[in-house]
Amino acid sequence: MTSAPAAAPLTVRSFLLGRDDSGTAPALRQALHDQHAGAGLLPGPRALTSAGDRAVEAELASVIGALLELDLVSLLAAGWVRHTALREAAHRTRQYPGSEEVVALATHSITSTHRPAVDVLVDGVPATTVEVGLTVVLRITGLVAVVRDAQLVAVRAGECEAEAKLAVREIPVASRQGRLDLPAELPLRSPVDLLPPDRQGHTRPSWQPAGPGPGPGPVNPG
Template sequence: MSTPTTVGPVTVRDVLFDGRQVDPVSAIEDSLHRQGAVPALVGGAGRLTGAGGRAVEHEVAAVLDRLLALDLLDLAAGGWARHSALRAAARRTRDAPGSEEVVTMARHRISSSHRPGVELLVDGVPVGVLELALEVSFEVEALVAVVRRARLMSARTARCTVAGSLAAHGHVLAERRLHYDLPGAVRLRHGVRLLRS
């Protein structure tokens, strides 16, 4: 029997950019520049000088980078919180203090979509909204979950594949797919709440 490992936050940024010798803001900025998404939105290069356009691309990239701080566990937990078996175990452990349940889930997929927008202003005048799309999906081979006090306290899975993509105005800025082999059980610090009330 293995000892559970406590894991710190792993973010969408880690999926899209971890292990690369590049700053995420710079990579997003360069991709925005290559795609021409910002000048197209503000009516062409005539509305912004070269330096002005690059400054806007940098600010948009910084906004997108903050979006990438989303915690993967929070995204996965959002999907698990809708799973009927885990919700039922959460209700039972809430109603019976001190109890614990082990729930086994077969192969499953969790998807998370985010569609924020960044409004662009030139000289204080709105010129358009840059439409963003962040997609994250999890393919979990199997999950053995421990539920206590209506919280997911630890999880054991042999393998999980996480895929992420970031797009702006229909142009893909970054995408990546990672395979995680999770040895033993992963303890979730304070647990993940499975019920809203």
């Protein structure tokens, strides 16, 4: 486990692995191989060859790489939707359209847990499922938020300590904790609705693929 400031862009990938370039996939493949996270998936006569294990590791690295592209600012925003002080400010500013409140937040933590599953196919037939687990904990101190018309429109950053853990089949593959170098004002992609109509029953953010494209899915080692 290392401890150091993260560099931009603020993705889980850049924080956890310290990089956001084309070298990420080989690094993930090597980590999976070193921890034997992709080996021995099938017992007995159905066992994969060494080449099959490496093919599974390569595909898992690709799937996990897509997961690690999660934006840390978006994870923070998802947590702030549930913050009591911000929701109270949202209710007040919704009651008085055009009004704005500046809310200073004390030290608080946001935990984001993601557990996608990857199906492994052998000769096109489902053989087993690989569980992937990613947990990100963000602890923020001295943050100031601006709420207007029930939306979070600006955030002036304080200090942020982060911890990320990645596991495959409950085998630890990578972990890191350290300080996030947040910009003076966080770049929200758009105003965040603090009173979304669909938030009932949601306790923490979860990750799901939005549609076709990179994301958890079947892996066929060939």
